[in-house]
Amino acid sequence: MSEGPPPAADGAVRRRRRRWAAAAGALLVALLAVALSYRGFPSISSLSRGGGCGCPGARKYTGMVEDCCCDYETVDAINEEVLNPILQDLVALPFFRYFKVKLWCDCPFWPDDGMCRLRDCSVCECPDNEFPEPFKKPYSGLSPENMICQEGKPEATVDRTLDTKVFKGWVETDNPWTSDDETDNAEMTYVNLQLNPERYTGYTGDSARRIWDAIYKENCPKYPSEDMCQEKKALYKLISGLHSSISVHIAYDYLLDESANLWGHNLSLLHDRVLKYPERVENLYFTYLFVLRAVTKAADYLEQAEYNTGNPEEDLKTQSLVRQLLYNHKLRSACPLPFDEAKLWQGENGPELKQEIQKQFRNISAIMDCVGCEKCRLWGKLQVLGLGTALKILFSVDGENNLNQQFQLQRNEVIALVNLLNRLSESVKFVHETGSSSQEIIKQQSFSTLQKGAS
Template sequence: TTNTSYISNDQALNAFNDTHFCKLDRNDNVSPSCNVTFNELNAINKNIRDDLSGLLKSDFFKYFRLDLYKQCSFWDANDGLCLNRACSVDVVEDWDKLPEYWQPEILGSFNNNTMKEADDNDDECKFLDQLCQTGKKPVNIEDTINYCDINDFNGKDAVLIDLTANPERFTGYGGKQAGQIWSTIYQDNCFTIGETGESLAKDAFYRLVSGFHASIGTHLSKEYLNTKTGKWEPNLDLFMARIGNFPDRVTNMYFNYAVVAKALWKIQPYLPEFSFCDLVNKEIKNKMDNVISQLDTNIFNEDLVFANDLSLTLKDEFRSRFKNVTKIMDCVQCDRCRLWGKIQTTGYATALKILFEINDADEFTKQDIVGKLTKYELIALLQTFGRLSESIESVNMFEKMYGKRLNGTENRLSSFFQNNFFSILKKAGKSIRYTIENINNTKQEKEENDSSQAHAFEDLKVPQPKSVSKPAAGVENKWKKGWNTEINNVLEAFNFIYRSYVDLPRNIWKLTMTNAYKFWNKFIGVADYVSEEMQEPISYKLDIK
């Protein structure tokens, strides 16, 4: 069910006492299988951001090829079609602007059923489903090591998509259909093998799915369509309702980051053998090297996942279940969501293949597996890492927004508590007390002075001066000051009451609009969203001095 994105006064007051965003200790390790803390991953991510973004925008990595309209094999998916413009994908039509290796005549070879066959005379760049390895030819792709269906990318109905023109963001897709996809994916975690003692594999599977889900939620919260302004902007409330209030979901995104990062780290030794076609080869390799050299082996320990006798059978089950997850993407009824869903599940599938299939293998098999990686698996791997990198950056951005809001709330609340009517009365009480106390003190001081003088004169045996009957000038001033304070306090209190009445219609209007928004969103079936301004608790809006 959708969590409400409205922050009530009570919640804000609780938040006032609880400044710990996501309730995570950033110095803790991300998981038992990751020897790295949240802070360390944040630091790594900061260092690689620029190179990674540059890489993903390069001509080599920014295009993806996919059969977007593959039949959903799980159920009749005619239900819940997303008709929003934001759900659609723009496919490439102006081919002239594309680099040579994406031209239709070269791409045309994809539609050829013989494309996977080795051909000694072929230009290496034409083997676009393989990584164009120099001196190596594509070989038969075995399906016993794959965690996804790698044929999704070379079917005759596959289209080429510029990912930079189709960013993953809020689409309005949701409701029963999206819920059905997610629950089917989570149900895939019901392993039949290794009920006991193998919880790490199940745990890893759940974390992968949940981290993927949370990462999507983070992107759609970061690029949310503000229907009032027509601008794409971050929506803190949506983020908190979907992810920020669930530390485990945030953790699972970091876990996924560690998994994919480790897979990239593992292919680094083979990087010199990759050939990304002459034009971009050097530049891409340099950038990839810059990114991967910031990672290290401690990020994730894949050896722990399948660690006992059951491991082989469990690994098979894990593989086929994850393959199912990638297939379920065909049932997503929003093109843009399906595209990014497919890319990311393929990215995770590729990471799992690299992590688990080359683990105990000899050097020849390792090279063979990495050598057989298809271009689309590599693009998906890097793009998925890019998505996770952005998710982590977004978590930190939302944390700052949350802190700012909290400070704002804190100031407004403390200003409210300092200046509300009762405080003013309390202050007034204090100042009355202060005035009376002052008068008493002055009296006491005077008496003490008189008596001490008496003692002194007694000691000196000289006649005592007569006591002064008129109040001293300082006491008179304090009376006057106290009186003025009282008048000011009364005026302030009246002003406050007056402002409350003036603001009342505006607050009633806001309350009505907030509920109308919620009702409308529910009626048209989009996420329960109330615009930022509407969400602001009304009591904060009272501009009390």
């Protein structure tokens, strides 16, 4: 009697094993799909969102950006080919790299916020010798007292080093959409934005959450239904789009290994905070188009503005890049009206609604003084001023929809506006480039976790 199975039976066993493997594979895929949907992943069909073939990994966002006049494909193409390269060069030039800001934490809402007091030196509890020497190096422009007050997080500190270039002043004018008085120079300092990239700072927990909660709950609640008016919906989307962009920058430049001071992309953070929620990506594109519309609407004003910093070569370059940004032929023909602001404030109660929303936005701007991390406060203030400037341009000071003769921008508003556009452009680019690959990485991670669990 032979001990092993006959050759014919051997083939049958192999076929049976293959069938079992196929069935087990199908079961795993089904389990994976359930697990992914449980974790809040969009379904495979919603991944393609009208992208044609519906294959996972295919481009996700197609068609018109909601409430805008330009589609996702055009935004991605124009951003990558035209806008991003111009903006990247522009923000590095002297005119756009120095931002005037009141960094003192002067929170009007939570005077007892320990986090805020501590970080701004009212209470300095950490002894200087707690900080390793290499941590101090990049911040040599700061006084030792300032170093003490960063709770061991030097990456959250603003580097105030400036070069010796001088500025030619612009008009001093206040922005009605923001709470800071932009004409008041007391306690204002200049910051070189190039030395302070927006990135991971370690600012998390209750303090950060409280800021976002206050912004959303009290000042721009998520629109509950289709009934909500367009203007309130737009305010929510602007803030949500800005929030997405901040999260994208944290994910783009993340401290991966603190002991080795290793920085890099954190794709799972990008996925968990932004990509997992299609609405957050949509709001990012919305905010980008809104700000782009403001920049192109103010084209004549911006073209004639003074970009003098005392460095003729760099200033000529600034002027030339500003013109390229404003009058780019590709942009003008592909996306002539990124957002149609004329549709807003048309109802009977338009003027009252505008006052209400202006007040809410001013409140949001005041909340920036409560952000308990200096660098986050810097970028929070800059970007909120940038949005306030876009709102001022689109719905100019006296409520007219057209820019009137008296319309004026402050230099700092223009700096904030262009730097905000650049931040949004970077976020759109990163989301577009890594969107589908990060989905794949997360899926593979979930798949191997599932496999480990099954074995």
